[in-house]
Amino acid sequence: MDREEQPPREPERQREPEAQREPEAQREPERPRESWAQREPEAKREPERPRESWAQRESWAQRETPPHGDELAPLTATAASPGAHESRLVDEAIEREGFGARAPAARPGAPLGAGAEAQPPAAGSRAAGGSLGALGALGSVGAAPAQPTSVTELLRFRDRLERTARELTNDYNELLGRLGEPAAGAPPTGATISFARGAPSLDIIDVQGLRDAAARAFEADPGGTTAYGTSVGYPRLRAWIADRHGVEVERVLVTNGSMQADAFLFEHLVGAGEDVIVERPTYDRTLLSLRQRGARVHAIELEPDGIDTSALSRLLGDWRARPKLAHIIPNFQNPAGYTLSLAKRHALLDLAAAHSFMIFEDDPYVALRFRGESLPTMLSMDPQRVIYASSFSKTVCPGVRVGYLVGPPGVISAVAELATNTYISPSMVAQSIVYEFCASGAIERSIETVRRALDERSTALASALRRELPEAEFVPPDGGYFMWVTLPAGTDVHALHHAASELGVSFVVGTDFMLEGGENALRLAYAGVTPKQINEGVMRLAAAYRSIC
Structure with a gap:
């Protein structure tokens, strides 16, 4: 072949040193390049995990260790x-x-x-x-x-x-x-939003008014403010309460919070094995106190207009219960938020007279009506058959721990003796401050502030539940702190409570307020949360509900 016909030679490659060459037979065939994501050996690759719902996911940045314990x-x-x-x-x-x-x-x-x-x-x-x-x-x-x-x-x-x-x-x-940033659609992070505590938020407490009242208390009555006092309470506040209810001062006893008043009354009136009527649901601490005393507790179903007086009448008519006391929360009931109608107030008083039992009218929320007309107290309707209790914790602030009883003089005298043997006297400092706060008119301004806030918050809660959790059944209250929510039958409220806490929202499960039942119910307290927090909290609650359904 002529030189011109020969194919062009490839440029000669530089010889490899002997040490770098290996026989052709030993060389591995050249493999196609993989992307870096494909290079991990198949045996070492982790099997693909099923996707979690966004309500179940948690930001890795907030976990103590990332998935599988690897440190990131x-x-x-x-x-x-x-x-x-x-x-x-x-x-x-x-x-x-x-x-x-x-x-x-x-x-x-x-x-x-x-x-x-x-x-x-x-x-x-x-x-x-x-x-x-x-x-x-x-x-x-x-x-x-x-x-x-x-x-x-x-x-x-x-x-x-x-x-x-x-x-x-x-x-x-x-x-x-x-990883520290919330993914799109991920549950919000931040402090827990609490629908659990029945207490007002700081922004609706008249802190300056309390400061001024404290200064006046020490200026106007330093001796009475700093003394032990007697078991019936600070005299000026006792007289103010008597005037407020239109009763003699001998019918009033001021205590360290209304729960102390409850405890004294139960100790005086209820013995082991004795029958007591309560609403179903009712305040969990009332149930606890009565059961600790060995009382036979009869829970009567609560309806949106109050205790089912027909069911109570049947219980009493069959002589299945001979109660000494019926505990009733008539206005904006805790936990349900329901109010006892005027007709049922009359019916209850008639049953009490017919079957010779006392009515314990536990009424700490009476001043906090933000919708509708106020109803007369059962105390005002039958002062001999009713023992009335209320508190300044809801209208002034929880920290004052001042409550009171109004009742027949014989009952008040017996409770005063129990109080003397328990603590000599309640706090004169707290009671004198509350008196100055009330006497100055600050309490009326405080109540109006709290009412407006509760109205706005209750409306926000009802709207958020309708929007985010349409499965929920509830009756919007006309006042007070609480809303009772019932979810579809079969809902496990304890599982919901756990799922909600994982998402940063808390509430009280319905079973806490009943002797039995309540597995698909919960209490939402709205007094301590702003409308913005309410909307966010209900979104988290709805996400928790979806995660367990």
Whole structure:
């Protein structure tokens, strides 16, 4: 064949040193390149987990340990850079006999000659797709470029590896930072929103008015304010309460909170094995106190207009109960928020007269009506058959711990003796401050502030429940602190309570207010939360409900 007809020769490649060559039979066939995401061995890959609902997810940044216990911590460029092993391999190759003579030493990062591989983007660059571009330019992680032929190429490769490590470190730390941000649709983070406590929020408490009342108390009556006093309470406050209810002062006893009044009355009137009527549901502490005394508690169903007086009449007519006392919360009942109608007030008083039992009218929320007309107290309708209790915790502030009883003189005298033997006297400091607060007219302004706030919050709660949790059944109250919510039959309120707490919202389960039942009910207290918190809290509650259904 003539020279012109011969095919062009490939340029001769530089011979590899003997030590670098291996027989053709021993060489592995060249495999197609995988993306970096495919290089993890199949055996080591974790099986794909089923997706969680957003209500079940929790930000990794808030967990004590990330999934599977792996520690997620920011990397440093040094930690991600080629280690001692890789650097030593490069140094050994450079020192091999005759290897360094093929090319002059190159400064790391110097421009490559013709035909050399392109450099990856600089650290932080997104021109080549961030870390994916860097890995593609680098080739298989940890592998040297195909058959390096000079110290220059080895040094350049090491420089590229170090710069790529820095870029990947930046990408890793950026992704790690994003784990602390809530994902789209994830449950909100922040402090727990509590629908559990029946107490007003600080923004509706007249702190300045209380400060002024305290100053007046110590100025006007330092002796009475700082003294022990007697078990019936601070005389000026006792007289103010008597005037408020239109009764003689001998019918009033002021206590350390209304729960203390309850305890004294139960101790005086209820013995072990004696029958007591309560509403179903009713205040959990009342149930606890009565059961601790060994009383036989009969719970009568509560309807939106109060206790079912027909059911009570049947119980009494069959002589299945001979009660000494019926405990009734007539206005904006705790936990239901229901109000005893005027007709039922009359019916209850008639039953009490016919069956010779006393009515304990427990009425701490009476002043907090924000809708509708006020009803007369049963005390005003039958002062001999009714013992009345109320509290300043709801209208002034919970921290004062001042409550009172109004009742027949004989009952008040017996309770005063119990109080003397228990604590000599209640707090004169707290009671004198409350007196000054009331006598100055500040209590009326405080009640109006609280009413407006409760009206707004109750409306916000009802609207949020209709919007976010249409399965819920409830009766919007006309006053007070509470709303009773019933969910579809079969709902596990304890599972809901746990799921809700995981999402940062709390409430009281319905079973706490009943001797039996209430598994699909809950009490929501709205006095201590703003409308914004109410909307957020109900969204979390609805998400918790969806997660258990």
